[in-house]
Amino acid sequence: MSVQERKERERASRERLIVATARELAEQQGWDAVTTRRLAERIEYSQPVLYSHFRGKREIIGAVALEGASEMAAALRAATTGADGPRTRVTALARTYLDFAERNPAVYDAMFQLDGGLAFAAEDTPEPLKDGFAALLESLGEVAGDGVHPGLFTEVFWAALHGLATLTRAGRLPPPEAEQRLELLVDRLAVL
Amino acid sequence: MSVQERKERERASRERLIVATARELAEQQGWDAVTTRRLAERIEYSQPVLYSHFRGKREIIGAVALEGASEMAAALRAATTGADGPRTRVTALARTYLDFAERNPAVYDAMFQLDGGLAFAAEDTPEPLKDGFAALLESLGEVAGDGVHPGLFTEVFWAALHGLATLTRAGRLPPPEAEQRLELLVDRLAVL
């Protein structure tokens, strides 16, 4: 019995190693550099081992995305719990969101740009993703304004943040004015 | 002399065929299905012919993106010239933008999601891209509000539209409420 438990532990440990290595490699050299061969080499196993843990590369990306969603949710909550007053909270939330996207571009890509085979806005949406949206909703719901559904408002605000994050990182928006854009967004969208 | 002109005409015609075919194939089966082999087969030439027109697949994507940018700029202008009153214009603009993204997903991807090797927000930005932004600026500049730089406001509004477009298409936002999100965005962001 103990033998089997040890094997399961080792297996789980190796799975974490795969996800962590994929993430590391993606942050260092971009997702294009994350090939099954390179990934296998880094974890010092052969390629087929990856397929005993994940159905394919897509699922590995999905695993990184889930990890990222948990971290982002935690970061958003940490940034808003300290702040008092709706305006301070929303600004902190937006700044933290954009900051996360900028500091973890590969993870952000896994979450929203690449196909990780994850369900969204559906019943079988994984918990970390639902929780990420919930973290947004907690701070944004209170500034939705009268007669506006908090969920809908959160969707719009989130979309705006997502647009800023992706367009900035793709070089479509000049970085120096990022802060001004953020403040304009908060001023206009949120009802304070 | 005339012979050379004819050849240039034929060459230009073939180049248009390549771009149109790539676009068609991408809209039908997604960009993943646009391989150089399949593309070559569809235009009834061999693979290397593609490389006598474009440096690589990236440039073909870029060509589709430029075509799309021109069309989008035209669509935005057409939608706003008829409308009178800032509010009507901005709503029409936003609706047209989201509509274009929804109806031409592959082209929209070529413009903003994929790497077409195009420069943005720089001196050597191709004319159609600048013109697309200009089309947004024309209608959005008038609702930026006092003390807010029209360019900055346009960037924020554009980012929000981009976020709505991409998240909706990726299944991150439920389509039925798309219209409500659009109206909320216009109501809040634009100073009318």
Added chain:
DNA sequence: TCGTCTGTCTAGCGGTGCTAGGATCGAATC
């Protein structure tokens, strides 16, 4: 009519995600 030269194709390179099948090693049994 004859070279030349442009234009096109065949064939192939190194890489990708993924998998079939054989080898190996450890655990359980006699």
Added chain:
DNA sequence: GATTCGATCCTAGCACCGCTAGACAGACGA
């Protein structure tokens, strides 16, 4: 302690990718 057996892992290879070198043919100018 020897032996069987099953899980685990690796080697080798599939079809496909973007891209290119070099052979070839056909149209051109002399």
